[in-house]
């Protein structure tokens with residue numbers, strides 16, 4: 001790691017964020033949906049109102065944290081502009097990709113949310129989530145490029161994310177982690193996060209700011 005810089009994400013970071021995500025999560029659904037899907041996914045978080053902090057080392061992005069304190073706004077930024085490419089990619093990948101096919105059923109709920117978010121009469125209304133205004137920052141993604149893992153980048157990156165969340169008015173941060181992701185779970189517990197729920201194959205963790 002050379003001269004780590006932490007900064008807020010910029011809309012032009014979408015391709016770099018997609019690449020870090022794909023390298024860090026090689027076996028996960030979103031990576032198997034392809035680079036175009038990941039770029040669109042991060043573009044939504046890079047829109048105003050959400051929070052992305054990136055770690056830059058040697059002039060390139062080597063880590064990221066992405067979240068939002070406004071789930072309704074995230075739905076609007078993610079689904080209506082991307083429904084057609086997301087649906088087309090999903091159908092094509094279900095036919096050709098084992099990882100996407102394996103989690104297809106559990107992802108159908110997202111498709112329903114996506115369609116509902118387009119037809120929601122008042123686009124400020126949520127179609128599924130219990131809402132915002134509860135002072136919670138929802139952390140959706142944290143990852144470090146594999147070539148830089150183990151160098152202690154995630155801790156200062158997460159600290160910066162928490163600082164920015166607090167400055168935005170959040171009182172806590174929540175995340176979910178797959179229950180067999182031992183390295184991430186060890187990391188969160190060392191960083192003082194508390195496990196609050198075990199839902200299916202995921203743990204929910206929370207930390208007060």
Ligand SMILES: CC(C)(COP(=O)(O)OP(=O)(O)OC[C@H]1O[C@@H](n2cnc3c(N)ncnc32)[C@H](O)[C@@H]1OP(=O)(O)O)[C@@H](O)C(=O)NCCC(=O)NCCS
Pocket residue numbers: 024025142143144145148149150151152153154155176177178181183184186187
């Ligand atoms: C979890 C993660 C964010 C931690 O970031 P990091 O900057 O590597 O964190 P650290 O340097 O503090 O290392 C964390 C632990 O991973 C270990 N580690 C790092 N690289 C490793 C590797 N390639 N293989 C095995 N262990 C590794 C470290 O030794 C340390 O172990 P410890 O808890 O026993 O001390 C990062 O490993 C990552 O991006 N993982 C893949 C994506 C992911 O799972 N994100 C979380 C989803 S909820």
